[in-house]
Amino acid sequence: MPENEAIFEVRNLRKYFSLKLGFLKALKGGSLLVRAVDNVSFKIGKGEIFGLVGESGCGKTTTGRVAIRLLDPTAGKIFFEGKEITSFPHEEMRKLRRLMQIIFQDPYESLNPRMSVFDAVSEPIRVQELEHEEDKITKMVNDNLLHMGLAPPEEFLYRFPHEISGGQRQRVAVARALVTNPEFLVADEPVSMLDASIRVEVSKLMLDLVKNRGISMLYITHDIALARYMCDRIGVMYLGEIVEQGSTESVLMEPLHPYTNALMLAVPVPDPTARRLKVVVKGEVANPVAPPSGCRFHPRCPKAQDICKTQKPELREIEPGRLVACHFPEGK
Amino acid sequence: MANVQEELLKVNNLVMHYQTLRGPVKAVDRISFDLKKGEALGLVGESGCGKTSAMLSILRLLPSNARVINGEIIFEDRNLLKIPKKEFNRNIRWKKISVIFQGAMNALHPMIPVGEQITEAIMLHEHLNQKEASERAGKLLDLVGVGASRIGRYAHELSGGMKQRCMIAMSLASNPDLVIADEPTTALDVIISAQVLKMIKDLQRKLNISVIVVTHDLSMVAEICEKIAIMYAGKMVETGDIKKVFGEPKHPYTQGLIGAFPSVLGSKRVLKSIPGSPPDLLDPPRGCSFHPRCPYALEVCRKEEPGITKIEENWIVACHLYR
Numbered sequence: 298m299p300e301n302e303a304i305f306e307v308r309n310l311r312k313y314f315s316l317k318l319g320f321l322k323a324l325k326g327g328s329l330l331v332r333a334v335d336n337v338s339f340k341i342g343k344g345e346i347f348g349l350v351g352e353s354g355c356g357k358t359t360t361g362r363v364a365i366r367l368l369d370p371t372a373g374k375i376f377f378e379g380k381e382i383t384s385f386p387h388e389e390m391r392k393l394r395r396l397m398q399i400i401f402q403d404p405y406e407s408l409n410p411r412m413s414v415f416d417a418v419s420e421p422i423r424v425q426e427l428e429h430e431e432d433k434i435t436k437m438v439n440d441n442l443l444h445m446g447l448a449p450p451e452e453f454l455y456r457f458p459h460e461i462s463g464g465q466r467q468r469v470a471v472a473r474a475l476v477t478n479p480e481f482l483v484a485d486e487p488v489s490m491l492d493a494s495i496r497v498e499v500s501k502l503m504l505d506l507v508k509n510r511g512i513s514m515l516y517i518t519h520d521i522a523l524a525r526y527m528c529d530r531i532g533v534m535y536l537g538e539i540v541e542q543g544s545t546e547s548v549l550m551e552p553l554h555p556y557t558n559a560l561m562l563a564v565p566v567p568d569p570t571a572r573r574l575k576v577v578v579k580g581e582v583a584n585p586v587a588p589p590s591g592c593r594f595h596p597r598c599p600k601a602q603d604i605c606k607t608q609k610p611e612l613r614e615i616e617p618g619r620l621v622a623c624h625f626p627e628g629k
Numbered sequence: 630m631a632n633v634q635e636e637l638l639k640v641n642n643l644v645m646h647y648q649t650l651r652g653p654v655k656a657v658d659r660i661s662f663d664l665k666k667g668e669a670l671g672l673v674g675e676s677g678c679g680k681t682s683a684m685l686s687i688l689r690l691l692p693s694n695a696r697v698i699n700g701e702i703i704f705e706d707r708n709l710l711k712i713p714k715k716e717f718n719r720n721i722r723w724k725k726i727s728v729i730f731q732g733a734m735n736a737l738h739p740m741i742p743v744g745e746q747i748t749e750a751i752m753l754h755e756h757l758n759q760k761e762a763s764e765r766a767g768k769l770l771d772l773v774g775v776g777a778s779r780i781g782r783y784a785h786e787l788s789g790g791m792k793q794r795c796m797i798a799m800s801l802a803s804n805p806d807l808v809i810a811d812e813p814t815t816a817l818d819v820i821i822s823a824q825v826l827k828m829i830k831d832l833q834r835k836l837n838i839s840v841i842v843v844t845h846d847l848s849m850v851a852e853i854c855e856k857i858a859i860m861y862a863g864k865m866v867e868t869g870d871i872k873k874v875f876g877e878p879k880h881p882y883t884q885g886l887i888g889a890f891p892s893v894l895g896s897k898r899v900l901k902s903i904p905g906s907p908p909d910l911l912d913p914p915r916g917c918s919f920h921p922r923c924p925y926a927l928e929v930c931r932k933e934e935p936g937i938t939k940i941e942e943n944w945i946v947a948c949h950l951y952r
Contacts, residue, residue, distance in 0.1 A: 352818035462906050492675040493845060494903035497889040501902060519819065522848075522891035526900060549893060563823035565848035567890040569871045574852050576824050581788050 303340040303376075304513045305364070305481050310337045310373035312356075312363050316586065331585050333359040335537035337373075338612075341481070344511040346504075348528030348545065350521055350560075352582060356537040357517045361483045364515060365397045366390055377481065395425045398474040402486040404466035408458045415454040418442065418473045425477055441472040446502050464495035471503060475510075482507065482514045489520065500527060521564050525549055530618075533557045536585055536593040539612060543619040553615065553626040555598050592624065600625050634665035637806060637839050638687075643700035645679075645686050654910045656682040658863040659700070661937075664856070666806070669833055669840040671850030671871070673886075674860035675907055683860070684809050684843050688728055689717055705806070724754045727800040729793075731812040736796055737784040743795045744770065744780030750802040769798040773828060790821035797829065801836070808833075811843045826853055847890050851875060856943075859883050862908050862918035869944030879946040881923045917949065925950055 312334040334356045341347045349357040362368045364375065366382065375383045382393065398421075401407040408417055418438045421427075428434050442450035445468040458466055467487060474482060487503065488496040504527060507514050518524050524531055525545055532542040533554065541554040552558040555578075562575040578597040583589050589596050595605040604624055612622040645657035656679045664670050674680045685691050687702055687709065702709040704726070712721065730736045738746055747766040751757060757765065767777035773794040775787075784792055793813065800808050813829065814822035830853045833840050842854060850857055851871065858868040859882065867880040878884045888901030905922040908914055914921055920930040929949050938951040 352820065464906055492907075493847070493889050494675060494885060495906060497891075497900045498902035498904070501900065520891075521819070522893045525893060525897065526891050546897075560819055561893060563820045564893050565823070565826070565846070565852045566892050566894045567848040567851050567875070567887060568892065568894065569851045569854075569875050571894055572852055574823050574827055574830075576820065576827055578820060581790055581821060582818070 302343045304343045304378055305341040305515070306339070306376040307360075307364060308338050308374045308376070310334055310360065310363060310375070311371045312359050312368060313371045329586050332537045332588065333585065334363060334370075337532075337534075337537075337539050339532055339539065339542065341513045341515060343513055344508065345530065346507065346514045346516050346528045348516045348518060348524040348531035349534055349539075350518055350524050350531055351534035352519060352560075354582060354585065355534040356585075357519075357534050358485055360534070361399070361485050361515055361517045365394075365399055365481075365483055367399070392425075395421075395427070395477045396480045397483075398477065398479040398481075399483040399485065400467075400470055400474045400487045403490055404463060404470050405458075405490070407470055408466055410458050413455050413457055414442070414461070414469050417458075417469060418476055421473060421477045427477060437476060438472075441476045442469070444475070444502075444506055445469070445472045446498070447472070462495075464491050464499060467491060467499055468502070471499070471506075475506060475512075478510070479512060482512050483517070484514055485517045486519070487516075488523070489518070496523075503527075521549065521560060522566075533560070536583060536588050538593065538622065539620075540594065540623070541621045542612070543616075547619060551628070553619070553621040553628070554594075554623045555600050555625075555627065556594050558627055559597075559599075592622075634667060637664050637666045637668075637705065639663040639703040640683075640687070641701045641703070643683065643686060643702065644698040645682055645691070646696050646698055647682075647692075648694045648696065649911070651911055655863050655913065656695075656910060657686060660860065660863075660865040662858045662865065662868050664807070664839050664841065666839055667833070667837045668856060669830070669842065669854040670856045670858060671854035672841055672843045672858050672860065673845065673847060673850055675845055677907060677910065678860045679863040679910075680843050680860050681811060682863075684728075684811060684841065687841075688722055688726060688809065689714070690722075719754075723750065723805070724803045725805055726807045726809065727802070727805040729796050729800045729808065729810040729813050731815055737792055739784050742781045742783055743775075743787065743792075744782070747795070747799045747802060750799050754803040766798070766802075769801055770795070772801070772832070773798045774824075788821075789817055790825060793817060793821075793825050794828070797825070797832070801832070804836070805838060807839045807841070809841045809843065812845075813842065814846075814849065829853060847886060848892075859886065862913055863910055864918060865947065866919065867946045867948075869940070869946075873941075873944055879940060879951060880919075880948050881925055881950070882919050883946075885922075917947075 313330040313332055316329040337360055351357050363370045374381055419434050422434050439450040447453050447468055488499050516527050528545045531545050531548055532539040535556050541557045552561055559578040562577055577599055580597050591607045592605045592610050595601040610622045610624045612620050614620050641661050642659050643657055644659055646653040647656055672680045744766050748762045751762040751765050767780055771777050775791055775794045814825055854871055857871045857874050859866050861882050867883045878887050885903040903922055908918055916932050917930045917935050920926040935947045935949045937945050937947055939945050
C-alpha cells in the first residue's frame, strides 16, 4: 500500500473497560481493567480493504467501534483524511458520519422493526440533510437498493424487516450504510449470520460496490477463509493486540507468528482429500483482565522460550509491509 | 476402514410435517439414508432445510405439533417409530442413540456440577450405584480431555470448549452406538472448534461409534465425515461417499454449495453463489423444489418432482439431469 494515501489510521489505540467489582472488593480499592484493545496501530489506504481477524474476545469489534468513535478510546489517536478526529466534538463527528459508516453483524437487530425499508435507507439522507426533495430521496434509495441486488426496489420499499429474509435484511443494512456515499466503512462480521449460499452473494456485491466506489473498508471477521476473499491486507489480533500484519496472501500462506500458523491449521477446509485439521496449540485464550506476562501468547505457544515469558515482543517490520510481534517468527 | 460393516441405521422415506395455522409445513419430505457401524455421516443443508427436524424425528424429540406421516427408521433391525414411547425413552434414547446439542453453553444445568449431571445420565440408563457411576463419569471426563479433577465444577466455571467437551462426555454416558451431533461447534472459536472436532473423530474411531453430524458447514463435514447427505427444502438431494461427492458433485445445489465455500488452501478460486433464496416450505415450488434457483432447470423440472438416480453403489442424486 502506498503510505502517503492512507485515508484512515489509528495510532497506539487503547480501549480499556473497567470491570464492576463487588462492594467489598471496591472498598479495598483498586479496579480491574479489561484491556480490550491494547496498543493497536494500522493504516488503511484509499480503496483498500483491511481485515481484522481473530477469535472472539480478541478486541476486533471494539477496535472497529472505537475507529469510528462509537466508543471513545482510552488512549491513542485516530486519523481520517489526514485530520486527527480523536477528540472531535459531538457536532463535528455527526457531520463526519456521512463519510464514515458501519455495518453491524446482525441484521435482525440492526434494523428498526418499525421502520420500513424506505424509512431505514432514507433516514441517513435526512439526518445528514443530503437532499430535501422527496423525488430525489426516493431515487437515491432506489438506486442503492438496486446496487445491493434488491430488484425491483419498489417491491421492497414499503416492507418491514420481518417481511424480508435475513439475506435481504443485510442487503438493506448495506444499502443504508452506502446511501450517504461514505469514504470509509467498518463492516463487523457482515455476513456471519447468513446461510452459506447467501453469504457469498452478499459478500460479492459488497466487494464490487466497495471496489467500484473506491471506498476504504475495515473488515472485521473470525472467518479466515472469507477474509482471504475480501481483504487486501489483514491484521491478526490476539488478546487485544495485533500480532501479525501484512498482505492477506502473504500472512495466510506464510504465517510468521505461531498464533497465525495455529489458526490456519485449525481452519477446516471444504475438501475431504486435504484433511489436515491440526491442533498445534493447547489451552484456550487467557483472561484479558490478567493477560500473561511477556508475549501474551506464550502459555499456548509451541515455540515459547524463556524470553517470551518476560519480554514482550514488539511489532516489528520484517519485510516491507510485513509486521510481526514474535521473538521467534516462523521460518526466520 | 470400509470393509464389510454391519448396517446400523436405515431411514426410509421419512415424511414429517409440522401442523401450523397456515397449513402443514413439509419439513421432512421422503428422505432416505443409511449409516453403517463406525461410520460418520454429515447431514448438511442451510437453515430451514429440515436437517434438525430429521434428527429430532430419529430421536423422537419432536414438538407436539409435529407428525411423522410416513416412513420408517430402522435401527438395529427395529423400527424406532413403532417402539412404545416408554421403552424408547428407557432403552433407546441416550442408551443407544445419544445427542450432542447445539450451544453447549445452554444445555448444561447451571446449578448442578457437571460431573453430577453426567453421573445422573449414567445412573438413569445403567445399573450402577452412585459410586460406580461417579467413577465412570470421571473416566469419561478424562476421555474428553476435561479431566476427572473437574468433576465438581459448575458450568459457569468452565469455558465454552470445556462445556462442549462435558456435553460430549455426557453423550457417551452409556456407550451408545450412535451419537448425533447438532452443530457441535457453533459459538466455539476456530482453534477450540478444531480441538472438539478432532476429539469427536478420535472417539468415533476409538470406540467404533457411528456419528451423524448435523451442520450447515461443509468444511466441517469434509474434515471429519466419510459420508455426506445434502438436504434442500425438506428433501434429500444427494448422498454418497464424501470424496466422490466433493470430487464430482452431481446435483446443481451440491455444486453450488461447494462452490460457495471459501478455502484457505490452494489458489484463490472464484466463489460461486446461488441466486435467490430457499423456498417457503408452506408452499414449496412445484416440481423440483430447487428449480427456481437452478442454472440448468429444464421444462420437466418445473412440473415433475425428480426421482432418485443411482450414480453408483452408495451414491444417489435426485435430479432430472441424471435420468
